[in-house]
Amino acid sequence: MKKLLLSTLVLFGTVSSVNAQLFQADNFNAYTLGNLGTDLTGEVAGQGDWLTFTSGTGGANTDFQIVTEVGENANVLQITGSSTTENKFAWKEAVEGAWTAREAGNNVLKVKTDFFTGGPTTSANTYRVLIYGRTVADPEATPLLIAGFNLVASTKILQGLCYLNNAGTLNTYLINFATGGLVVPSNSWIDMEVIYNQTTGRVSWVSTAASVDGYYDGAAANFNIIEVDVAVIGGTGNTVSSLFKVDNFIVGAVATEDDVLSTQENIIVDKAFKVYPNPANDIFNIESNSAIENVTLTDLNGRTVKNINVNSLSSTEVNISDLTSGMYFVTVQTDNGSGSTKIIKK
Numbered sequence: 001m002k003k004l005l006l007s008t009l010v011l012f013g014t015v016s017s018v019n020a021q022l023f024q025a026d027n028f029n030a031y032t033l034g035n036l037g038t039d040l041t042g043e044v045a046g047q048g049d050w051l052t053f054t055s056g057t058g059g060a061n062t063d064f065q066i067v068t069e070v071g072e073n074a075n076v077l078q079i080t081g082s083s084t085t086e087n088k089f090a091w092k093e094a095v096e097g098a099w100t101a102r103e104a105g106n107n108v109l110k111v112k113t114d115f116f117t118g119g120p121t122t123s124a125n126t127y128r129v130l131i132y133g134r135t136v137a138d139p140e141a142t143p144l145l146i147a148g149f150n151l152v153a154s155t156k157i158l159q160g161l162c163y164l165n166n167a168g169t170l171n172t173y174l175i176n177f178a179t180g181g182l183v184v185p186s187n188s189w190i191d192m193e194v195i196y197n198q199t200t201g202r203v204s205w206v207s208t209a210a211s212v213d214g215y216y217d218g219a220a221a222n223f224n225i226i227e228v229d230v231a232v233i234g235g236t237g238n239t240v241s242s243l244f245k246v247d248n249f250i251v252g253a254v255a256t257e258d259d260v261l262s263t264q265e266n267i268i269v270d271k272a273f274k275v276y277p278n279p280a281n282d283i284f285n286i287e288s289n290s291a292i293e294n295v296t297l298t299d300l301n302g303r304t305v306k307n308i309n310v311n312s313l314s315s316t317e318v319n320i321s322d323l324t325s326g327m328y329f330v331t332v333q334t335d336n337g338s339g340s341t342k343i344i345k346k
Contacts, residue, residue: 020261021106022298022329023098024228024251025340028066028075030278036064036077036090048342049092049327056086064090069245073114073189076247081125081153081232083241089130091229095251099225101303106253107198109225110261116245117156117188123242124235127151130161131196133223143227145172146220147196147203153242157181158190158210162203165219177205177212184210189247195257198223204257215257250340273332279344282321288314290334297343298329320345 026048037046038061042053052064063080079088099109113129130148134141148161159182160175176182184190188209195204201221206213228251232244252261273288286292291312297305297320305323310316312335320328323345331340 020252020254020259021098021102022250022252022261022331022340023095024092024249025329025342026077026249027247027341028077030342031066031075033066033068033075035061036066037061042089045093049094050090051093053089054082054086055088056082056084058082058084058086059088063088067245069116069247073247076116076245077230077249079230079232079244081123081127081242081244082234083123083239085234085236085238087231087233089229089231091227093227095228096224096226099253102253105255108254108257108259109196109198110193110250110252110254111195111228112191112193112248112250112261113230114189114191114247115151116243117151117184117186117190118153118243118245119187121153121240121242123153123240124238125153125240125242125244126233126235127153127244128161128229128231128233129192129194129246130227130229130231131194131225132227132229133196133220134226135220136222136224139224144220144223146218146223147194149192149194149205150174151184153244155181156184156186158184158192158207158212160194160203160205160216162216162218163201163220164216170219175205175216177210177214182210182212196220196225197257202257273334273339273341275330275341275343278342279346280320281346283317283319284343286316286318286330286332288332288334290314292316292332292334294333296331296333297323298331299326 031047036050037052040054040059042051065078066075067078069076128150132143133146134143146163150159162175163172190209193206201218202215203218204215292310295308325345328343330343
């Protein structure tokens, strides 16, 4: 069991979950460089079905870009934060449906991403990943921010976000990971996993790079997931723009908090196999540096549409002529681990 998050946190191991369901997995490498979308109202989807929204009138489609990052990250999502108090959000609408259609017992949401801390800046922007939910008892209620994390652009202080009961006051609060605030290095890629337990309302945060591993008992038990956002929030009196970059953005459901949705090995294996052509008509190919044991295709709602045993070959053909057009997640299990990527059926 994890130590209750106060100021000192303890690291713990994890085990794999055979029932893990992947709702969303984006490393952005299959995206076209340039604008993520063409609409800032959150109504018209752009690349990869991402929606984009700005809270004011000063935003532009160029504020949400797929850019090339030097090093292993390749393509990443970059959001240009406002030089005012305007807020900017990007998300996928399919997450709500995927959560609703999840397998029985998978009541723990996991959101995992890598994010870039950026260089020194006087910007009052904060960088966030946000989990919104709505109480099961009232499906028409206004969604609440129930969990997430927050990075202050100017100070590099990393914090958690949790909906909780603070001496009788229900609200979403910032949670310090260390006394005085946990400062992460500038110009560094940091991993972060946010875990929400629907049964208990507990919110956990795990980061190897930032040495974070702990939880807070939140007040959002029995909430359904509505949305998971990447956001840049304009601070009070802000006059300086800034850049927020994320990569390897993964969302899914598992049965327990210690079950693994995706590990670092998944990301490494993901870069070690090729899926082509993409988009594909009726057939696509998989080539791997390791022996392929199994291939699973799931739709955007997390439902398995194909499961193929490959018998330890280094390459295989997958027939998708019977599938409807759209995007699917391809999970490749090899003798060296597993990884996921996307395939688009024309």
